[in-house]
Amino acid sequence: MSSEYATIGVVTGANKGVGLATVRNLALQYPNSNFNKGPFLIYLTARDVGRGEAAVSQLNEDSQLRNANALRAAGGLTDIRYYTLDIAQKESIQDFAQYLKTTHNDGIDFVINNAGIALDGFNADLVRDTLHTNYYGSLNATYAFLPLLKLNGRLVNVSSEAGKLSKFSPSIRSRFLSARSVDDVTVLMEEFQAAVEEGREKDAGFPSAAYATSKAGMTGFTTVIAREEKEKGSEVLINAVTPGYTNTDMSKGNGTKTPDEGSRTLVLVALGDIGKQTALFWQDERPVEW
Structure with missing residues (x-):
């Protein structure tokens, strides 16, 4: 299958919202991108088979993609x-990861790791579940996908x-910014979990917010891994990105951006x-301080 496609990308958590819009806009923008060297395969991933397959069907009937003749079924x-x-x-x-390695032994071009959760409420169990997916799950995915990328590949952690x-707090902020290893960031996540269990997360310098802290951890480990890879001489580009406050299920429909705008x-x-x-944090199509 590797020889059939010139470019191969992966978008995780893509059955709805920003992930789904991202797949659509990748297909629309690929023909005019520097990556365009021929046929393009996007893996749309999701936890639920029914929702994932329904998302692919939805995209195959999408009016934007049809009007642009973006899909191969329409000559794209x-x-x-x-x-x-x-x-x-x-x-x-x-x-x-094993499937990708076996099926595309020449490597893949990019991964957009968009999968994550945002749970209502705040307690120790919710914090544990949020960190398990958004921090540890994303970290495991990063380590699994990184070796599969081509020499000029890209990894985008959302x-x-x-x-x-x-x-x-200033001291916790300083520790995030001065982290030199993934372990340094993981220790901060462990300290947050322990502080929540003891009811003293604010005294320890953390917000009472599981999602926010998990995403700070994600940005932290992403920039650390990116610096490590660059020091090894790797040309793979690894960045963290925020879509912004987007109108999706995750924002309970309160976001100010459309999913298409969030995907840009x-x-x-x-x-x-x-x-x-x-090793940067991107917002509104440019790197910013985080």
Whole structure:
């Protein structure tokens, strides 16, 4: 199958919202991108088979894609395929990574790791579940996908502006920014969990917010891994991106951006001309402080 496609991309958590819009806009923008060297395959992943397959069917009937003749069935360049992936389950990540390695032995071009959860409420159990998916699951996915990328590949971890460091005490903020290993960031997540269990997270310098802290951790480990890869001489570009406050189920429909608007920075960092920029946090199509 590798010889059939010139470019191969993956979008996780893509059955709805920003993930679904990202797949659509990748297909629309690919023909005019520097990555365009021929047929393009996008893996749309989701936890639920029914919802994932329904999302692929929806895209195959999408008016924007049809009008642009973007899909190969209409003479375009892009195929979209579903694969089951639950980043909260290490075995699921390993299964997908092994499939990609076996099926595309020349490597893949990019991964947009959009999968994540946002749960209502705040208590120790909710914090544990949120960190398990958004931090540890995303970290496991990053380590699994990274070796599969081509020499000039890209890894885009979808974080959030909610995880900006202004929500943390100066000492915790400093520790995030000075982290030199993933372990340094993981220790911060462990300290947050322990502080919540003891009811003292604010005294420890953390917000009473599981999602925000998990996303700060995601941005933290992403920038650390990116710096490590660059120091090894790797040309793979690894960045964290926020779609912004987008009108999706995750924002309970309260977001100010449409899913298409939210997908813009994700698509730019995956397909666009961003030079050699890596280890950055992107918002509104440019790198910003986090």
